[in-house]
Amino acid sequence: MYRRLMEHLTTAVLLLDDELRLSWMNPAAEALLAVSLGRVKGMRLSALVAEDDGMSAVLAKSRDDGHPFTQREVRLSLVTGAAITVDYTVTPLSSEELLVEMEPRDRLLRISREEALLNRQEAIKVLSRGLAHEVKNPLGGIRGAAQLLERDLDDPDLAEFTRIIIEEVDRLRDLVDSMLGPNKLVRHEPLNIHKVLERVRALLIAETPGVQVARDYDPSLPDFPGDEAQMIQAVLNVARNAVEAMAEAGIGQPHLLMRTRARRQFTLGAERHRLVCEVALIDNGPGVPESLQETLFYPMVSGRAEGSGLGLSIAQGILHQHQGLIECESRPGHTEFRLLIPLERRHD
Ligand SMILES: Nc1ncnc2c1ncn2[C@@H]1O[C@H](COP(=O)(O)OP(=O)(O)OP(=O)(O)O)[C@@H](O)[C@H]1O
Ligand SMILES: [Mg+2]
Numbered sequence: 001m002y003r004r005l006m007e008h009l010t011t012a013v014l015l016l017d018d019e020l021r022l023s024w025m026n027p028a029a030e031a032l033l034a035v036s037l038g039r040v041k042g043m044r045l046s047a048l049v050a051e052d053d054g055m056s057a058v059l060a061k062s063r064d065d066g067h068p069f070t071q072r073e074v075r076l077s078l079v080t081g082a083a084i085t086v087d088y089t090v091t092p093l094s095s096e097e098l099l100v101e102m103e104p105r106d107r108l109l110r111i112s113r114e115e116a117l118l119n120r121q122e123a124i125k126v127l128s129r130g131l132a133h134e135v136k137n138p139l140g141g142i143r144g145a146a147q148l149l150e151r152d153l154d155d156p157d158l159a160e161f162t163r164i165i166i167e168e169v170d171r172l173r174d175l176v177d178s179m180l181g182p183n184k185l186v187r188h189e190p191l192n193i194h195k196v197l198e199r200v201r202a203l204l205i206a207e208t209p210g211v212q213v214a215r216d217y218d219p220s221l222p223d224f225p226g227d228e229a230q231m232i233q234a235v236l237n238v239a240r241n242a243v244e245a246m247a248e249a250g251i252g253q254p255h256l257l258m259r260t261r262a263r264r265q266f267t268l269g270a271e272r273h274r275l276v277c278e279v280a281l282i283d284n285g286p287g288v289p290e291s292l293q294e295t296l297f298y299p300m301v302s303g304r305a306e307g308s309g310l311g312l313s314i315a316q317g318i319l320h321q322h323q324g325l326i327e328c329e330s331r332p333g334h335t336e337f338r339l340l341i342p343l344e345r346r347h348d
Helices: 002-008 027-033 055-065 106-152 156-180 193-207 228-249 311-321
Strands: 012-016 022-025 069-077 083-092 098-104 189-191 212-216 224-226 255-268 271-283 325-331 334-342
Touching: 012 027, 022 027, 027 098, 027 255, 055 069, 055 083, 055 098, 106 156, 106 311, 106 325, 189 193, 189 228, 193 212, 193 228, 193 255, 193 271, 224 228, 228 255, 228 271, 228 311, 228 334, 255 334, 311 325, 311 334
Parallel strands: 212 255
Antiparallel strands: 012 022, 012 098, 069 083, 083 098, 189 224, 255 271, 271 334, 325 334
């Protein structure tokens, strides 16, 4: 009963022995420290968090004095190389056992940011759908009128003008259609994310011969209900941007990594999910221009002269239809787009 309780807590809980070796931790702790209990059981905590910001000393003191301690905003370096900020409390249960509770700070910051992102995304969607609809309505009329006019024109030179009208109307309609995003309903068929990635990889290599696309797949990820064609589109839009950005900047050794991970007890927006599929696309290009970082997922936002600025907004729309989202972290030399898809869905 207690173990089950612990396993479902969102707070990371670790149990250490008197040598500060790990004897147990709950799934929230595994997720926070990016390690699995099976692998690290019996290891010293200092081996799991490389730079522990004096944490070991605090734990030892708490053990020796028998008093609980709380520290805030402690920076920890994980084995993955990532750094996190946590608040933690250590409570000596006995002379042999220490209980450590950890609460991530940056993840909390991120969650509120994600929520803001989701809300903003929703507002943009409503706005652009309304606009697209209004633009599309008169287009049919213009096209029809131009066709009628063309039929009654005797002068072939003039027909050139009606042709331009029709072509431009068609171009505008295509643009508006892609702004509306996929209007097809998402199909919910078992989808294998690695099949999607392999397909995207093949497309990228065909488009840009010589591009390096490495993969690091988590084979434990199960198939999940989703729309394969749309997911390919979403991943492709993100991956293509990376390849384009690297080519444009003339990176010597352009490198794109496709990485999948199963994330347990993960919060997206306001909802916590038992299992989330994370697809990270990481490139070593110049990074997303500072000026675009806030508005990256808005339609019509582009840093490229020939870009329409729709790729990411469409990709984000597709992820939304799968109740997921895309987030981005970027600095020169390391740009990471993460597609996050919850594997068990609400039924709506
Ligand atoms: N991996 C990346 N590295 C650097 N910049 C990026 C990356 N991904 C996206 N960007 C920036 O974000 C902008 C918006 O991307 P988005 O895919 O939405 O539009 P686009 O690529 O300009 O046009 P489209 O995809 O519609 O042809 C890009 O123009 C680029 O400036
Ligand atoms: Mg693009």
